[in-house]
Amino acid sequence: MNRPKLRLVVNRVIIGLAILAILAGLVIFSQWGSVWLNATLL
């Protein structure tokens, strides 16, 4: 497989994995409401 084609395949695989990670984070682990950060700045 030549390099541009390999890049394209890697790109598509990562898009798929990223979408799966978002769905898993949201649906299975309910992470939406947990992205708050307790700001301890001072």
Added chain:
Amino acid sequence: MQQFLLKLTTRRGWVQFWAAVISNSYVTQRITKGLPCPSLNCYACPTAAFACPIGSTQYFIGRHKVPLYVLGVISLIGIVIGRASCGWFCPFGWFQEWVHKLPVPKLRLPNRYNWTRYIVLVVLVGIVPFLTGEPWFSKLCPAGAVEAAIPVALLYPDIQAQIGLLFWLKMAILIGFLAWMAVTLRPFCRWVCPLGALWSPFNAISAFRLEVNLANCSGCNQCQAVCPVDIRVFEEPNSGACIRCLACVRACPRQTITVATLKAAEAPLSQPNRALP
């Protein structure tokens, strides 16, 4: 698309301005604060509309959980547009560009040691929060100092009473960076930013990319001269340091550098990208 993007590069400052306004628009907070911001924007800013992706990552790591959702969003942005968010949407990147306009002597620094941002990512965003449960990068972050620590201290008198050593340490770091920003363009992005470090490897495989037709290149080096992160664009158009500001595309006198998509880059007539992570 090429013509549209070239025209847009002349208004990049306005895009950055509106991105900063939208990121801190306050009114959408209730709905959008569960969404990681597509740039380094402090969650603790009183008007922040989104969650800081790095702050959120530390939150989960500090609780020994995998930040699947946040890393998924970061990866999705990176795989589509690479580090374009750094060049177009990041309020702190925009702030650095303004500070650099100060009339002081300028210093161009090579990219030789820009791997330090990976150390910041691993140590301050990964290991230290994992061991201490505290978001130590956010505690020291100069973007947080500008967008949150100073406004919060000014706005809320009861908070002023709590100001301690950490606040002054944060101010000292900010002052150091302000001096560095004045002489070198975007030092935080180049040597420190962990979000930039997360996005850097995506430049080599992102859908939005740059392409160089070496047969047409005269070697005038105009691209490097205008590059805010000092890349030799004709050698590594998809370098991990590139923030996709497209200044090189506009500056190239022979239109050697073009914007491409991953599919278009496969066309047999175009030169292969020399992608370096």
